Amino acid sequence: MTLAAITDDPARQLWGQVFGTGSSMTALVLYILAVVAMWRVFSKAGYPGILAIIPIVNVFILVKIAGYSAWMTLLFLIPIVNIVFSIIVAVRIGRGFGKGGGWSFFLLWLLSIIGLFILGYGSARYTKPA
Numbered sequence: 001m002t003l004a005a006i007t008d009d010p011a012r013q014l015w016g017q018v019f020g021t022g023s024s025m026t027a028l029v030l031y032i033l034a035v036v037a038m039w040r041v042f043s044k045a046g047y048p049g050i051l052a053i054i055p056i057v058n059v060f061i062l063v064k065i066a067g068y069s070a071w072m073t074l075l076f077l078i079p080i081v082n083i084v085f086s087i088i089v090a091v092r093i094g095r096g097f098g099k100g101g102g103w104s105f106f107l108l109w110l111l112s113i114i115g116l117f118i119l120g121y122g123s124a125r126y127t128k129p130a
Contacts, residue, residue: 036117039053059073072085103115
């Protein structure tokens, strides 16, 4: 099979148009993993797990699990403040599940999907932050 035959294949062209060069597939897989992890965390915290599927709503729920009003999610729209606020939210979520600040920073902020899986499927119990 020649290179011209591979690039002229309509099925490959359609696949490339729909899924890009692979980065969109990677993003889709990571999003699905994040939804599965958040679904379980939401359920443990007393919120409907199905809200993890909706992209912006899941951030509102994470902020509520951290003990803040959902209106505080607007802080994610302010540059630099959003980085600081996301770290604070990660640490507060970790504290709600009985984890320390270092654990929360590394596994809920830097490697959030892994941390959410550990919280959701581990033995950690949620206590609402004061």
